[in-house]
Amino acid sequence: MSDLNKLGLAEARDLLRKGETSSVELTQSCLTAIDAAGALNAFVHKTPELALERAADADARLKDNDAPAMCGLPIGIKDLFCTKGVDSQAGSRILQGFKPEYESTVSQNLIDSGAVMLGKLNMDEFAMGSSNETSVYGNAVSPWRRGNDDAELTPGGSSGGSASAVAADLCLAATGTDTGGSIRQPAAFTGTVGIKPTYGRCSRWGTVAFASSLDQAGPMTKSVRDAAIMLEAMCGHDAKDSTSADLAVPNFEAMLTGDIKGKKIGIPKEYRMDGMPAEIEELWADGTAMLKAAGAEIVDISLPHTKYALPAYYVIAPAEASSNLARYDGVRYGHRATLEAGDGITEMYEKTRAEGFGPEVQRRVMVGTYVLSAGFYDAYYNRARRVRTLIKKDFEDVFSAGVDAILTPATPSAAFGLGEMTDADPVQMYLNDVFTVTVNLAGLPGISVPTGLDSQGLPLGLQLIGKPWEEGDLLNTAYALETAAGFVAKPGKWW
Amino acid sequence: MSIDKDTAARVAKLARIKVEEDALPALAAEFNTILGFIEQLNEVDVEGIEPMTSVTPQRLKRREDVVTDGHQQPKVLANAPDEREGFFAVPKVME
Numbered sequence: 001m002s003d004l005n006k007l008g009l010a011e012a013r014d015l016l017r018k019g020e021t022s023s024v025e026l027t028q029s030c031l032t033a034i035d036a037a038g039a040l041n042a043f044v045h046k047t048p049e050l051a052l053e054r055a056a057d058a059d060a061r062l063k064d065n066d067a068p069a070m071c072g073l074p075i076g077i078k079d080l081f082c083t084k085g086v087d088s089q090a091g092s093r094i095l096q097g098f099k100p101e102y103e104s105t106v107s108q109n110l111i112d113s114g115a116v117m118l119g120k121l122n123m124d125e126f127a128m129g130s131s132n133e134t135s136v137y138g139n140a141v142s143p144w145r146r147g148n149d150d151a152e153l154t155p156g157g158s159s160g161g162s163a164s165a166v167a168a169d170l171c172l173a174a175t176g177t178d179t180g181g182s183i184r185q186p187a188a189f190t191g192t193v194g195i196k197p198t199y200g201r202c203s204r205w206g207t208v209a210f211a212s213s214l215d216q217a218g219p220m221t222k223s224v225r226d227a228a229i230m231l232e233a234m235c236g237h238d239a240k241d242s243t244s245a246d247l248a249v250p251n252f253e254a255m256l257t258g259d260i261k262g263k264k265i266g267i268p269k270e271y272r273m274d275g276m277p278a279e280i281e282e283l284w285a286d287g288t289a290m291l292k293a294a295g296a297e298i299v300d301i302s303l304p305h306t307k308y309a310l311p312a313y314y315v316i317a318p319a320e321a322s323s324n325l326a327r328y329d330g331v332r333y334g335h336r337a338t339l340e341a342g343d344g345i346t347e348m349y350e351k352t353r354a355e356g357f358g359p360e361v362q363r364r365v366m367v368g369t370y371v372l373s374a375g376f377y378d379a380y381y382n383r384a385r386r387v388r389t390l391i392k393k394d395f396e397d398v399f400s401a402g403v404d405a406i407l408t409p410a411t412p413s414a415a416f417g418l419g420e421m422t423d424a425d426p427v428q429m430y431l432n433d434v435f436t437v438t439v440n441l442a443g444l445p446g447i448s449v450p451t452g453l454d455s456q457g458l459p460l461g462l463q464l465i466g467k468p469w470e471e472g473d474l475l476n477t478a479y480a481l482e483t484a485a486g487f488v489a490k491p492g493k494w495w
Numbered sequence: 496m497s498i499d500k501d502t503a504a505r506v507a508k509l510a511r512i513k514v515e516e517d518a519l520p521a522l523a524a525e526f527n528t529i530l531g532f533i534e535q536l537n538e539v540d541v542e543g544i545e546p547m548t549s550v551t552p553q554r555l556k557r558r559e560d561v562v563t564d565g566h567q568q569p570k571v572l573a574n575a576p577d578e579r580e581g582f583f584a585v586p587k588v589m590e
Contacts, residue, residue: 101570199550213550242555311535322510329511331583333574345586350513362512366522367529369510370498383536385546390539392550426525427532443550468551 004029006169009073009226010253016062016072023055023062023072023116026172030074030118033170039495042155042165044079044137045087045120054116061114070233071114076165076174079120080127081107081217082206086117090208091125091135091158094356095334104206105238106175106217113233118171122161125358126325127182127210130432131421132160134360139418142190143168143491146456150494153415153458156186156432162220163190167491173221173230177207179214180313181436184448187220188410188461191450191489193227193482194220195475198468199443200245201231203238211320212243214313214440224449224479228252231471247469255472260480261295266403270306271435273412279460280409283452287407287462290451290484291477301403303394308387309438310430315371315384316441321361322368328356363426392442399467405477408435410448410461435463445471447478451485459489498526 004012004026015021031051034043051074058072082088082100089095103111110117122140124132131154132140140160142153144167155164159176163186166174176183178196187194195218202217209215219230232252238244267288272281292298330336330352337351357365371380398406412434421429439446445468448461462481466474498506503523507514514522568581577584 098574101573308536308539311533315533330576331585336576339586343586345588348586349511353511354513363525366506366510370506373509382546383541386541386544387536387539388547389544425528427528
């Protein structure tokens with residue numbers, strides 16, 4: 001069977017169970033696609049031997065009728081996850097050569113579920129970026145192009161390699177992580193599905209930390225059903241992460257009925273930004289109409305503190321990052337600068353971090369250091385945490401008024417060209433996360449679903465935001481939206 | 496609130512990142528752009544609002560205060576840029 005790499009998780013799983021293909025065949029098909037896709041720069045550490053070994057094990061289990069949920073399904077893993085014995089460097093020079101002696105809980109859960117890792121995926125350095133242009137590996141490139149224009153476009157960020165790989169069928173699905181939109185924005189830019197679960201659903205143990213109170217892992221897939229399958233495999237309580245929720249994980253796939261009759265969907269007026277492109281307005285209106293036609297009740301809602309989410313995020317996330325990234329000092333792992341005679345330990349720290357961190361990471365670490373420094377802690381950090389309380393309360397008020405989910409655009413525009421934002425100031429790039437970052441601050445689940453194309457043929461996505469721990473219900477609403485939108489476009493192969 | 500070159504140098508020092516003298520003015524300008532954006536937070540009335548400590552209301556779990564891990568010295572040192580006699584090695588710390 002050809003083109004096995006183009007399958008989604010559910011289809012491939014069903015073929016495997018019927019014995020119509022094997023994990024080794026699926027894995028080979030993906031490995032071939034990966035080798036032919038160097039131009040996308042999505043896979044940055046390939047693990048073909050390991051993949052074929054795990055695929056053979058999976059085939060044996062399938063034969064013995066001992067196959068767990070994702071048995072034999074080949075996937076990519078974002079470079080942010082520590083994978084035992086396999087390079088894990090968070091897209092940073094400072095972790096060059098780092099091969100963890102342990103496996104992150106999320107990637108271990110996927111191994112336990114039978115999934116086959118094909119390799120590690122490109123990303124913005126330490127997940128700080130919205131275009132995958134801050135990576136030590138160079139830019140990940142989107143398989144999508146504007147009509148016949150051959151300008152390279154961003155797959156989004158920070159999970160840009162994951163989005164590019166899934167959209168280009170280099171793997172059946174991939175892991176991502178999302179601190180301010182890093183799953184949902186790249187999913188929207190590449191016509192794929194990405195869900196960030198409720199804070200605490202996925203263990204953060206073994207995932208390189210950016211901003212610990214915001215970081216969550218999640219799946220990036222070709223369909224909502226695949227997202228349900230993979231999220232269930234990834235999440236669950238973990239004693240090694242004290243913020244991991246001790247809650248049962250439902251069978252998310254079984255909750256995909258497509259029936260959303262009587263569900264109340266909120267449309268927040270604050271997300272109608274000044275200067276919003278007409279295409280995004282239209283996409284949003286179309287999505288609203290689709291949910292209404294599927295039997296949902298549409299209500300106008302207000303989330304009054306939306307405007308302050310990005311500025312609050314750009315205090316809290318750098319503050320936490322400056323603390324988390326203090327560990328990269330050239331002592332225990334990764335890069336250490338070459339020292340000159342007479343250099344002491346302070347010079348070692350300063351030179352190592354100057355060489356090891358790229359400009360955006362340096363900028364955020366220093367902004368974080370500043371907002372936490374004596375005399376500014378209350379004015380910046382504590383104020384931002386107070387505003388965060390208000391942002392969360394906005395959502396709580398809406399949910400307690402009976403709203404089941406909230407529909408918004410996922411991004412303020414379609415994907416932009418690599419290099420197009422180079423001359424913009426950092427704040428312009430930060431605006432990419434304007435619709436997604438509120439969800440991280442409030443700890444809620446959010447999913448991006450592709451629902452249309454812009455006039456240049458690029459994918460656009462809508463975001464649904466759900467109640468805490470109600471990923472099953474959220475996925476079902478997303479499934480109804482996906483069914484109604486019928487998005488089937490794929491990028492034409494040029495790579 | 497405006498950040499000058501000296502403040503930028505102080506922040507870089509606190510963050511233990513070496514920044515060359517001639518790069519400081521541009522760095523200070525970037526800080527000012529970002530902090531200018533953050534200033535919007537001053538518009539919000541936060542009187543009586545608690546700063547968020549945990550986004551999901553939960554009590555941290557406790558466990559017995561006993562040793563549960565250890566004896567993995569080679570693994571701990573496996574990725575060290577410089578290790579000697581079972582320790583991480585660093586430049587001289589004391590004169």
